[in-house]
Amino acid sequence: MEILLPILVGILFASGLYLILHRHFFKLILGIIIFGLATNLFLFVIGRLTRGNTAIIDDDVTIASEPFADPVPQALLLTAIVIGFGIQAFAIVLIKRVYQAFGTNDLDDLDKTDKIHEELLSEGNTQKYDQQD
Amino acid sequence: MQHILLVLPLLIPLYGAIACLFFWRKLGVQRVIGVVTQLSLCAASAYLLYKTDTTGILTTQIGNWQAPFGITLVSDIFSSLMVLSSAIVGIAVFVFSLRGLSNARQLFGYYPLLLLLQMGVNGVCLTGDLFNLFVWFEVLLICCFVLIALGGSKPQLEGSIKYVTINFLASSFLLTGIGMVYGILGSLNMAELAVLVRSAEANHGLITLASIFFLVAFGIKAAIFPLFFWLPASYHTPPIGISAFIAGLITKVGLYALVRLFTLVFVLNQDILLPIFLVLSGLTMVIGVLGAASQVDFRKILSFHIVSQIGYMLMGLAIFTPMAIAGSIYFVIHNILVKTCLFLISGVVYRTYGSFALKKLGGVYLQQPLLSLLFVIAAFSLAGIPPFSGFWGKFMLAKGGLEAGNYGLVATSLGVSLITIFSMTKIWNEVFWKKKPAPTEEAARVIAEANTAHIGVLRLLHLPVVVLIVCILFIGLYAEPLVNLALRASEQLLNTESYVNAVLHK
Amino acid sequence: MLEKLDLLLVREIISSIFILTGVAFMLISTIGLLRFPDFYIRMSAITKGATLGVGLILMGLGIYFNQPSMLLKVLVIVSFTFITAPVAAHVIGRTAVQNKIPFWDRTNLKELEDYLQKEDLSEKESDIKVKKG
Amino acid sequence: MKTLILAVAIRIFIPLFVIFSVYILFRGHNHPGGGFIGGLICAIAFIFHIMAHGPKDTAYTFFTIKYFRKAHQTGRSSVSSVLVLVYKNLFRKKELQAAPDWLPRQWRVDPIFIISCGLFLAATSGVFGLFLQQPYMSALWADMYLPVFGKPGTPILFDLGVYLLVLGVVLKITFVMAEE
Amino acid sequence: MRIFLIHSGLSFLIAYQFFKLTDLLPYNAVTASGVFILFFMTLWLSSALYSRSYFRKIPIAIEFIIFFLKEVVVANLRIAYDIITPSYLMKPAVIALPLDVKTDLEITLLSCIISLTPGSLTLDVREDKQVMYLHTLYAEHDNLDKIKHTIKDGFERRILELTT
Amino acid sequence: MLIIILAGLFLAFSAPLLYKWLGKYVYVPMALYPLAAFVYFSSYLTDVLGGQTIFAIHRWAPSLNINLHFYLDGLSLFFVLLVTGFGTLIMTYAGGYLKGDPLLGRFYMYLTLFMVAMTGVVLSGNIFCLFVFWEMTSLSSYLLIGYKHDKAGSRNSALQALLVTGGGGLALMGGLLLLGAVGQTYTISDLLNRGDLVTSHELYLPLMVLILIGAFTKSAQFPFHFWLPNAMAAPTPVSAYLHSATMVKAGIYLLARFTPVLGGTDAWQYTLMAVGGITTLLGALLAMQHTDLKAILAYTTISALGILVTMTGIGSEPALQAMLVFLLAHALYKGTLFLVAGNVDHATGTRELDQLRGLGRSMVPTGVAASLAALSMAGVLPFFGFIGKELLYEAALAATTFKALLFAVSFFSGMVFVAIAIVLGFKLFWQASSRPTPMLHTMSPALYLPPVIISSVGLLFGLFPAALVTPILRRAAEAMLGVEQLFELALWHGFNLVLGISMLTLLLGYGAYRYSNRLHTYAPRLNPLYKLGPQRIYELGLEGLLNGATKLTQKLQNGYLRSYIFIIISTFMVLVVWVLAQTGPVLDLSGRWQEIRNARLYELVLIVLLVPALLFLFRTRSRLTAIAILGMVGYSIALFYILFGAPDVAATQLLIETLTVVIFVLILHKLPEFRFLSSRIQKVKYMIVAGLFGCLMTYVTLLVKQYPLVSGLKAYYGENSYLQGYGRNMVNVILVDFRSLDTLGETTVLAVAAIGIYAMLKLKLDNEH
Amino acid sequence: MNLFSVTLIIAIGALSVCLVLTAIRFALGPTLPDRITAFDLFVANVIGIIAIYTELTGNADFIDVAIILSLFGFLGSISFAYYLMKTTR
Numbered sequence A: 001m002e003i004l005l006p007i008l009v010g011i012l013f014a015s016g017l018y019l020i021l022h023r024h025f026f027k028l029i030l031g032i033i034i035f036g037l038a039t040n041l042f043l044f045v046i047g048r049l050t051r052g053n054t055a056i057i058d059d060d061v062t063i064a065s066e067p068f069a070d071p072v073p074q075a076l077l078l079t080a081i082v083i084g085f086g087i088q089a090f091a092i093v094l095i096k097r098v099y100q101a102f103g104t105n106d107l108d109d110l111d112k113t114d115k116i117h118e119e120l121l122s123e124g125n126t127q128k129y130d131q132q133d
Numbered sequence B: 001m002q003h004i005l006l007v008l009p010l011l012i013p014l015y016g017a018i019a020c021l022f023f024w025r026k027l028g029v030q031r032v033i034g035v036v037t038q039l040s041l042c043a044a045s046a047y048l049l050y051k052t053d054t055t056g057i058l059t060t061q062i063g064n065w066q067a068p069f070g071i072t073l074v075s076d077i078f079s080s081l082m083v084l085s086s087a088i089v090g091i092a093v094f095v096f097s098l099r100g101l102s103n104a105r106q107l108f109g110y111y112p113l114l115l116l117l118q119m120g121v122n123g124v125c126l127t128g129d130l131f132n133l134f135v136w137f138e139v140l141l142i143c144c145f146v147l148i149a150l151g152g153s154k155p156q157l158e159g160s161i162k163y164v165t166i167n168f169l170a171s172s173f174l175l176t177g178i179g180m181v182y183g184i185l186g187s188l189n190m191a192e193l194a195v196l197v198r199s200a201e202a203n204h205g206l207i208t209l210a211s212i213f214f215l216v217a218f219g220i221k222a223a224i225f226p227l228f229f230w231l232p233a234s235y236h237t238p239p240i241g242i243s244a245f246i247a248g249l250i251t252k253v254g255l256y257a258l259v260r261l262f263t264l265v266f267v268l269n270q271d272i273l274l275p276i277f278l279v280l281s282g283l284t285m286v287i288g289v290l291g292a293a294s295q296v297d298f299r300k301i302l303s304f305h306i307v308s309q310i311g312y313m314l315m316g317l318a319i320f321t322p323m324a325i326a327g328s329i330y331f332v333i334h335n336i337l338v339k340t341c342l343f344l345i346s347g348v349v350y351r352t353y354g355s356f357a358l359k360k361l362g363g364v365y366l367q368q369p370l371l372s373l374l375f376v377i378a379a380f381s382l383a384g385i386p387p388f389s390g391f392w393g394k395f396m397l398a399k400g401g402l403e404a405g406n407y408g409l410v411a412t413s414l415g416v417s418l419i420t421i422f423s424m425t426k427i428w429n430e431v432f433w434k435k436k437p438a439p440t441e442e443a444a445r446v447i448a449e450a451n452t453a454h455i456g457v458l459r460l461l462h463l464p465v466v467v468l469i470v471c472i473l474f475i476g477l478y479a480e481p482l483v484n485l486a487l488r489a490s491e492q493l494l495n496t497e498s499y500v501n502a503v504l505h506k
Numbered sequence C: 001m002l003e004k005l006d007l008l009l010v011r012e013i014i015s016s017i018f019i020l021t022g023v024a025f026m027l028i029s030t031i032g033l034l035r036f037p038d039f040y041i042r043m044s045a046i047t048k049g050a051t052l053g054v055g056l057i058l059m060g061l062g063i064y065f066n067q068p069s070m071l072l073k074v075l076v077i078v079s080f081t082f083i084t085a086p087v088a089a090h091v092i093g094r095t096a097v098q099n100k101i102p103f104w105d106r107t108n109l110k111e112l113e114d115y116l117q118k119e120d121l122s123e124k125e126s127d128i129k130v131k132k133g
Numbered sequence D: 001m002k003t004l005i006l007a008v009a010i011r012i013f014i015p016l017f018v019i020f021s022v023y024i025l026f027r028g029h030n031h032p033g034g035g036f037i038g039g040l041i042c043a044i045a046f047i048f049h050i051m052a053h054g055p056k057d058t059a060y061t062f063f064t065i066k067y068f069r070k071a072h073q074t075g076r077s078s079v080s081s082v083l084v085l086v087y088k089n090l091f092r093k094k095e096l097q098a099a100p101d102w103l104p105r106q107w108r109v110d111p112i113f114i115i116s117c118g119l120f121l122a123a124t125s126g127v128f129g130l131f132l133q134q135p136y137m138s139a140l141w142a143d144m145y146l147p148v149f150g151k152p153g154t155p156i157l158f159d160l161g162v163y164l165l166v167l168g169v170v171l172k173i174t175f176v177m178a179e180e
Numbered sequence E: 001m002r003i004f005l006i007h008s009g010l011s012f013l014i015a016y017q018f019f020k021l022t023d024l025l026p027y028n029a030v031t032a033s034g035v036f037i038l039f040f041m042t043l044w045l046s047s048a049l050y051s052r053s054y055f056r057k058i059p060i061a062i063e064f065i066i067f068f069l070k071e072v073v074v075a076n077l078r079i080a081y082d083i084i085t086p087s088y089l090m091k092p093a094v095i096a097l098p099l100d101v102k103t104d105l106e107i108t109l110l111s112c113i114i115s116l117t118p119g120s121l122t123l124d125v126r127e128d129k130q131v132m133y134l135h136t137l138y139a140e141h142d143n144l145d146k147i148k149h150t151i152k153d154g155f156e157r158r159i160l161e162l163t164t
Numbered sequence F: 001m002l003i004i005i006l007a008g009l010f011l012a013f014s015a016p017l018l019y020k021w022l023g024k025y026v027y028v029p030m031a032l033y034p035l036a037a038f039v040y041f042s043s044y045l046t047d048v049l050g051g052q053t054i055f056a057i058h059r060w061a062p063s064l065n066i067n068l069h070f071y072l073d074g075l076s077l078f079f080v081l082l083v084t085g086f087g088t089l090i091m092t093y094a095g096g097y098l099k100g101d102p103l104l105g106r107f108y109m110y111l112t113l114f115m116v117a118m119t120g121v122v123l124s125g126n127i128f129c130l131f132v133f134w135e136m137t138s139l140s141s142y143l144l145i146g147y148k149h150d151k152a153g154s155r156n157s158a159l160q161a162l163l164v165t166g167g168g169g170l171a172l173m174g175g176l177l178l179l180g181a182v183g184q185t186y187t188i189s190d191l192l193n194r195g196d197l198v199t200s201h202e203l204y205l206p207l208m209v210l211i212l213i214g215a216f217t218k219s220a221q222f223p224f225h226f227w228l229p230n231a232m233a234a235p236t237p238v239s240a241y242l243h244s245a246t247m248v249k250a251g252i253y254l255l256a257r258f259t260p261v262l263g264g265t266d267a268w269q270y271t272l273m274a275v276g277g278i279t280t281l282l283g284a285l286l287a288m289q290h291t292d293l294k295a296i297l298a299y300t301t302i303s304a305l306g307i308l309v310t311m312t313g314i315g316s317e318p319a320l321q322a323m324l325v326f327l328l329a330h331a332l333y334k335g336t337l338f339l340v341a342g343n344v345d346h347a348t349g350t351r352e353l354d355q356l357r358g359l360g361r362s363m364v365p366t367g368v369a370a371s372l373a374a375l376s377m378a379g380v381l382p383f384f385g386f387i388g389k390e391l392l393y394e395a396a397l398a399a400t401t402f403k404a405l406l407f408a409v410s411f412f413s414g415m416v417f418v419a420i421a422i423v424l425g426f427k428l429f430w431q432a433s434s435r436p437t438p439m440l441h442t443m444s445p446a447l448y449l450p451p452v453i454i455s456s457v458g459l460l461f462g463l464f465p466a467a468l469v470t471p472i473l474r475r476a477a478e479a480m481l482g483v484e485q486l487f488e489l490a491l492w493h494g495f496n497l498v499l500g501i502s503m504l505t506l507l508l509g510y511g512a513y514r515y516s517n518r519l520h521t522y523a524p525r526l527n528p529l530y531k532l533g534p535q536r537i538y539e540l541g542l543e544g545l546l547n548g549a550t551k552l553t554q555k556l557q558n559g560y561l562r563s564y565i566f567i568i569i570s571t572f573m574v575l576v577v578w579v580l581a582q583t584g585p586v587l588d589l590s591g592r593w594q595e596i597r598n599a600r601l602y603e604l605v606l607i608v609l610l611v612p613a614l615l616f617l618f619r620t621r622s623r624l625t626a627i628a629i630l631g632m633v634g635y636s637i638a639l640f641y642i643l644f645g646a647p648d649v650a651a652t653q654l655l656i657e658t659l660t661v662v663i664f665v666l667i668l669h670k671l672p673e674f675r676f677l678s679s680r681i682q683k684v685k686y687m688i689v690a691g692l693f694g695c696l697m698t699y700v701t702l703l704v705k706q707y708p709l710v711s712g713l714k715a716y717y718g719e720n721s722y723l724q725g726y727g728r729n730m731v732n733v734i735l736v737d738f739r740s741l742d743t744l745g746e747t748t749v750l751a752v753a754a755i756g757i758y759a760m761l762k763l764k765l766d767n768e769h
Numbered sequence G: 001m002n003l004f005s006v007t008l009i010i011a012i013g014a015l016s017v018c019l020v021l022t023a024i025r026f027a028l029g030p031t032l033p034d035r036i037t038a039f040d041l042f043v044a045n046v047i048g049i050i051a052i053y054t055e056l057t058g059n060a061d062f063i064d065v066a067i068i069l070s071l072f073g074f075l076g077s078i079s080f081a082y083y084l085m086k087t088t089r
């Protein structure tokens, strides 16, 4: 298993990224979610795994005895999952709004804001040095 | 005392935001809360800087848990400087937004978002814990997401998509990087990490590998080439109050994190890392400024300039001498103020002339002499013309670079600043000097809107610009205090021991 | 007397029986899910089997642990599944009818016709009764 | 979705969910659970209701405080008149329904209000430490043990804040989405 | 219903206190259940004094549950057989069941019980609450009334007994 | 001295207000300021002439060793008197020239700013203090050149001047930084003693070149000369002040100032002589071609600057003396001539030679001033220009190398100057003409007095050189040469070779004047040659830069999100692979088989289940199916969390996954079905990148897990969660107590997300549909 | 590794096979309600796996997750149905 979960992490990362690289809105959001899952699992796996032991102290003792799971990756993961949820929820709504406003599914149609608009090129970009005006 | 002092930059905006949320639909109340909060935040930040400067590094162990086990808030000169500049920028943007932002947007949580964004920024700057850094980054990031999309106009949505996706990737890289660091070193406290990394058992290869994750993550957030694409795609899309704040501050926060981590934790294998920084910094400067030179829109020029300037800030890290890092620090502070100021100026221009396109603007020089003067000062500060503020940062960087023998990078930086001058004068030529063309339809609408608004609108819009310009002039004409602070801050950064001792109470 | 009995073994055996029965039910249900000809048959036959299976497994669990708290938890889960499963089944089934998901051709649909008319769903019976299986 | 069976089922579920979520919240300190999970479960109860009845109905049923208010309230609303208002509405509701000079009023509790309450609680649970010259978020524990509640202390308060906030957030999101 | 809940709660509390305060019995699931049932029975018996209907309903409820479990297991076995044998015995049909139960709660209860029993599924209830549409697997196609009768006599009757 | 500077700055910024209050009399305070400065600095004359140098040091940025360090020696004093003296007259003149201009206030602001900057440059005793003022001159001259801002030509000229001098400034900055590093001080007086240290350093050559570029751009030396003629777009007072008398001489000042530090080497000498010589010739040639008054003046200025640079390059005592004298003479006559040109322009509305004739009748004082200046320019006895020219010839003849060339160059330029002087001083004004150019405006005293005064000063200096200028020039030369100077200036040296050459110059110059018309007809034939000149290179460079920048930007910032992400991920992978290759932790695969065998069946099944699920996700056309798959994937991962001991995480994951499904369902019901948009090639490309990325992440994970993890945190939380945090669930105790700040941030994120979603769905401004 | 845990592992393996079969039905579809049903069964399977795993490890805390899942597991089905209703109506 120590080798299987890392492979799963890789698979999730790959599929997340592959979906993100698609042009379709919906694939993008799916990709974002899967990428987030991959990230979370990565965080979990890399903090080392213990099979079957939780990070909860038994009722009859006051100090946890080995073996118990490392609570740190779990706590980090919880925070990360929740934060990821917030961001993903926002992203989903954003996608919806983009579709509403633009009426397209194609991310490639959204190339307006960062391109230079040819019609706005003015004399600022063409120097003239004749003294007459 | 320091327990309170260190959490104030987080709690003041948080409570301000909570209060605003309680009065969700009451704009007037929110504004009053905003004024009080911003002023007290500024005062608290200034006092924090003063205290940090006079008594050395301040720490508080949140929850009263000893250092590596809980979360530590740390304030050294660099972080408290960042906190103070964010507070100043916050005030300016807040005042600008009172009249510079439509009421509809203000009604949908603008003020609480702004405050929470400030809280996130302060958190990033003050935290001494790696994962907590991530959390604060997410706080500021989601605030940015929301603010950029606030209002949902078409360009905003388009910009948001790119901003959200790419920054999400950045966060993922950050998170994976944090996972790796924990997986390698078993700690999250940055001071303890600094100790662990320098210990004999440290696995140099793995730690350097982990540092790449952080480099990419913060590289995206700081808009370093070739990771910057989201910035020019999105920063010019929201209303100006928002883009001024985000553009002024957020990339610098990414850079702050980069500087913090790569001076404190990732100091191994510098023979591999520094050349990477060197190349990235040079390319960032050049590509950014070329992008700016090619643009024909007021805000887009400014946006691309952010990229270019980030290259300068990275330069200090690439050179890695006290002088160069001090240069970066100075540059960060200078750039926060100047960039915000320039964006606000573009906002004033928009409010009065109804466009951002250079072609459609003109004649401001004749009609608004004060604004012209303010722009000249800000623009030439940005371009690094002495004695304005940009010069000092450039000077320190160039000096550090030459001392370290990085002639190529210094030459690049100087060349880039020439193109910076060029593109700033392009704005000046087109917007201020050129004759005014006939207003377009949109322009007419905006102008009409502005005219029907309160008579004090313009004056109120000018106020924050003036305040920022005063700050810019201060750090330029009387550069010594900030230069001195920057030098000492960089000493603090490079002398890790004081940080570690302060946090771990050794 | 009671203490001397090897309770653990007894519990294990009873629990095993419960669990194996439950798992068998689930396995059969799942096979049915693959085999049965139309949606409605799968729906009305299968999910219940699974519910029973889960119930049996949980009973086995409760017997094995032999703790009041675990018993309570098991009861809670069983009652939850027994409440939610039919509701979910009903909702999905209803949706399926309204979405004109086809019935098996051997289904007697005489009494559904007036419902379809009333709900303005009927174009023709043939429309909803597509030949299958 | 207008289906009788679902509607009835949900009517039964909601108190179940809410009780269970509070239970999860308080046992979270010792067992799996906690404010976040609890808040989500509570919110899911209302999501069911939204799906079955629509957001308006849900908001009216659960998030609207119906009270009576004196008609033609002249003069300033002094503290005493507010107290009278609260008292009458809490204990003399029947009377008010009949009284002609008391008119029914509604106050819709916006989930944002719940969010801000939660955030306030979470943030404030840490402030007490500051007054005792201790760092922010320093835990203060009572010296006793309550049956369901566990050991009372500021971290529990913090968790309660998280619970409220999550509840508010999910409600806000689903309300606005369902209204779309 | 309310009385039932109160009784359950009371028994739970009493059982809890019993184990907490006394050492009479070892603490495990069997004894705990035993104690709980003991107290519950006591309470139930005492209820004859003030609530006759409640007193009457508990045995009905128990009988109902047993009947229901039997039905579930039998139906499950029948379907299991159908699944593992290659040919189908089933004769699916949709039937419109006229309802005697009236209240929303009853209808819901009936529908849930029907749905829980393998081989039948509630599709919808007509808006006037008079007819329930069911999908069932083992109907005789020429005589749908037979299956209707089974349901009405089995579940519906018991529910009505329980609620009135 | 700081007071003077600060007062100047204050005055500069209050100029617009003063204009508002004082109206056209604003020139009074503005002119009084340089006058006061002139008087103030004159008060140091006795000290300085007595051989003292005066220091004033004010702390500015001591951390960087940059201080407001003022340093007054002979050279500085000479220049500062020039600057303030001229300043007084120009300020007055501008008041008349731009009378009634609404922007006069701002004009005065810029001009005063410039004057302050220039004063600062020549007074600075710290190289970066100097640099700061240096750049201020560029900045203020930019604003001044662009004064007629509504004209594109003006704006572009201003930009050009700024870019050229600003670029030079940056080079200068680099050079000064190197100089400071090499000389280990920023203080000029200290540097002056370390000439040997600097010239022998290996960085000497680059730093010298950089500083020279700075000086050359400012002083309009070839190949940077082209901005100066274009800068004539500025109003005439600016041209007179900046582009003849002061700013362009800042470069000369710099060269002179650093002669003791950098001079004396072959590289220095040859560079200066070559560049200066070419500039001289080029300026002279171009001056002959033009018919626009100011253009002619500009090119002769370039030529004169070339001479100054050449002389500085020669570096011998006579050459430097000649340089100083000629500098003063040139300032005097060229300043006058610019003002005259301004008057002509002002009065007639044109500056074209062809259209101007018979002006003397209506503008007598101006004509007189022009004649006086022209005589000086031509080097006629007894004008100061004569002394300058004599000294030049002497210095050229005394040069040790390239004597002939140097002489030829000075002679040729002298000849051209004569020809041009005849045109400007006489032909325009006094040649009889039947149809004199009509006058549009009459001359006010403010307009004609300054040229008259300046030209008279030229005459005065020529008549009494020993008394009036020798002492200060001696001290100035001493500052450059480092030894005490005892030379005397005299108008009359008796009949000697140089006098003869002067006469010859006059004669040939007259000849050139006679044939100048023919020259004008030949000149256009040379135009293609100039097209290849530096101006063209500048234009092409700028254009190329812009085009290149535009193309590059459009290529990179192409608007396609996928391409951005592609680049980002590729960068990441390249960096990771590079670091792996460099630092080389390698994955050890031995013993991994054992781990696979340890895996449980159900774990394997879960993983095997996920792969086809994901593949199905790529292929499906139904959104709802995709969402369901997403839910199943999320549930499976939650199951993994359970299997590995994280029930809290699993519960959260399950809830979140369900909630995500709910959100999808609530929000996405109106979207259309999938279309497959990407082309096959794109898909393959992206598939490869994604696959590589996945492999890399797996590799990294395995790599990290190969080493043991020692976590102090785990042990600590195990011990203290219950005893100090009063909770058995360590994860929860971490969340609400140990790391409660994280949770606070996390909840904030959620709150903001809720607000954001609300705002996004409810607030739809400009909702075009 | 006693007989009991072998039994449990066999059981959990069988449930895993169930998961695969469910997934196949999911992939086959053919209609959306079919997939929803598969999803439902998937959830039930997961609950079963958690239950057996709890028994396997003897750690009672895992079953809490199953409680939570059993509570809202059908929210998925409900919301899919909701979706279908919304898109058709």
Ligand code: NA
Residues within 6 Å of the ligand: A036, A039, A080, A083, A084, A087, B171, B172, B175
């Ligand atoms: Na994330």
Ligand code: NA
Residues within 6 Å of the ligand: B063, D137, D138, D139, D154, D155, F736, F737, F738, F740
């Ligand atoms: Na705490």
